[in-house]
Amino acid sequence: MQSDAQAIHDWLKEHKISEVECLVPDMTGNARGKFIPAQQFLSQGDPKLPESIMIQTVTGEYCDDHWDFVEPTDADMILKPDLSTLRVVPWAREPTAQIIHDCYKMNGERHPLSTRNVLRHILDLYAAEGLKPVVAPEVEFYLVARNTDPDYELMPPKGRSGRRESARLSYSIDAVAEFEDFVEDMYDYADEQKLQVDTLIHENGAAQMEINFLHGDALSLADQVFIFKRTVRETAHKYGIYATFMAKPMQREPGSAMHIHQSVVRADTGENIFAEADGTHTPAFLSYIAGLQRYTPELISLYAPNVNSYRRLAPDISAPINLNWGMDNRTTAFRVPWGPPAATRIENRFPGADANPYLALAATLASGYLGMKQGLTPTQPHQGTANEDDVEVARTLEEGLRNLHNTPELQDMIGDLFLRAYAAVKLDEFEEFNRVISSWEREHLLLQV
The missing domain is CATH 3.30.590.10 (Glutamine synthetase/guanido kinase, catalytic domain)
Incomplete structure (x- = not known):
């Protein structure tokens, strides 16, 4: 891990990086995380994120049962950068790096709600x-x-x-x-x-x-x-x-x-x-x-x-x-x-x-x-x-x-916890969608049923 940290440090210096995107894939496969100035990224240790971000719906809401899957205190996850994912952000105006992070519980175990960890286990x-x-x-x-x-x-x-x-x-x-x-x-x-x-x-x-x-x-x-x-x-x-x-x-x-x-x-x-x-x-x-x-x-x-x-x-x-x-x-x-x-x-x-x-x-x-x-x-x-x-x-x-x-x-x-959380999040999305009345329903059912 120390050699990885040194390699990341050297790479950021070599590319004159001023900002780092710390990325975590969420349940939908989109990027969550933090923007951190490069100097702080190098000096402040592993970043953290609340574990509840892993069980947000595609609309950014939380399902009714979300406290069944995370700590009621909404504890932090520890993020560990994966050296193999270190890349430039070519569309950024300032020299910016992106690096995908793995999620861990505070006791050092892989976080079970991380989709990247699900694949790692397989x-x-x-x-x-x-x-x-x-x-x-x-x-x-x-x-x-x-x-x-x-x-x-x-x-x-x-x-x-x-x-x-x-x-x-x-x-x-x-x-x-x-x-x-x-x-x-x-x-x-x-x-x-x-x-x-x-x-x-x-x-x-x-x-x-x-x-x-x-x-x-x-x-x-x-x-x-x-x-x-x-x-x-x-x-x-x-x-x-x-x-x-x-x-x-x-x-x-x-x-x-x-x-x-x-x-x-x-x-x-x-x-x-x-x-x-x-x-x-x-x-x-x-x-x-x-x-x-x-x-x-x-x-x-x-x-x-x-x-x-x-x-x-x-x-x-x-x-x-x-x-x-x-x-x-x-x-x-x-x-x-x-x-x-x-x-x-x-x-x-x-x-x-x-x-x-x-x-x-x-x-x-x-x-x-x-x-x-x-x-x-x-x-x-x-x-x-x-x-x-x-x-x-x-x-x-x-x-x-x-x-x-x-x-x-x-x-x-x-992982049983992951599958239960996934189902809860996606069922919440389905119920939200199901409350929307479509134009097809208004066109064909309004005056004909």
């Missing part, structure tokens, strides 16, 4: 087996025109041609070029922060983009997605537009996902345990898929954490509605892309772009881990269009949360 279980997950997220988002009145529907922004997109332009090079300045700055910001972004494509929606990350360590990739979302929003603000990671921001456009490619390798040799040398799928591969099929219904609210999330999980080709898997079949929930044995992997297509990356990764890796430990057997790979089959997952946040406490082994892995 990775520790893999490490105890001599295994290491390898993941590669694909994150979709929309660019939209500035919208300061929530009563108005969103619309695509004007590109350099002065026109808005009005047609399906999947993989269009020219459509991306409409926002060339935004894209170039986004890549520059990502490069300055050492984010391992790979390809950019135009997705199916109007002004909808997708960024693929290079495969790597799960905690590092969760950190990168967390930082990437901030980066894209800041870049968009620079050009007078918004970037949104809502799962379904526009009625007539497809939703935005965070597909997670995943495999498991032996920690000592790097050998992929999903395939034999001749490409044959191993029992571990099949059991991992079976684990995803078995536990996704209980964990769907970690992939789809908001009331809006379930608008994306609809019977069309863009998002899964059941638990089928298949070879290179994008209509299934769990797709196995073609590739050489060393690259054998599973793509979980359930998570939305609005998911907390730490929780989405924890959920998918926990499911696969349990599948392997229990030797579960999957269904046969699906042939044809899976979206023609029955819906097998929750269609509302409330339904998804009701399934969250069904499995003791998941409570042990993710």
Whole structure:
């Protein structure tokens, strides 16, 4: 720890940093924390935050039961900086650093309400087996025109041609070029922060983009997605537009996902345990898929954490509605892309772009881990269009949360306290949303029921 502290000190001095953003990912996956002058950051020891910030709703409220999950005194958490996350803030006017912190209780234990700690615990279980997950997220988002009145529907922004997109332009090079300045700055910001972004494509929606990350360590990739979302929003603000990671921001456009490619390798040799040398799928591969099929219904609210999330999980080709898997079949929930044995992997297509990356990764890796430990057997790979089959997952946040406490082994892995707090926070959000009377109800029910 002392060597890490010295490394942070030297880095801040080398980059002439005047301010430090101390970041903590909250339950929604957004940044909480403090701005601290660099000199105070170096001299005052570990910062602290009240633990109650970990159980705030997306609107900043507290659920009725919040004192069941934190100390009635609203005790502090100790924040420990993670050296591997130290980065510049490229959009800041003054030389500014950002560093993600881990949360600890005052007795030195990892804080159970920290989403980063939830993922750390899952990775520790893999490490105890001599295994290491390898993941590669694909994150979709929309660019939209500035919208300061929530009563108005969103619309695509004007590109350099002065026109808005009005047609399906999947993989269009020219459509991306409409926002060339935004894209170039986004890549520059990502490069300055050492984010391992790979390809950019135009997705199916109007002004909808997708960024693929290079495969790597799960905690590092969760950190990168967390930082990437901030980066894209800041870049968009620079050009007078918004970037949104809502799962379904526009009625007539497809939703935005965070597909997670995943495999498991032996920690000592790097050998992929999903395939034999001749490409044959191993029992571990099949059991991992079976684990995803078995536990996704209980964990769907970690992939789809908001009331809006379930608008994306609809019977069309863009998002899964059941638990089928298949070879290179994008209509299934769990797709196995073609590739050489060393690259054998599973793509979980359930998570939305609005998911907390730490929780989405924890959920998918926990499911696969349990599948392997229990030797579960999957269904046969699906042939044809899976979206023609029955819906097998929750269609509302409330339904998804009701399934969250069904499995003791998941409570042990993710943490009973965390799951109860998560459910309480998200149910509070659902009830607040449920009190809103929509324009559809006024239009169709006002004079006709």
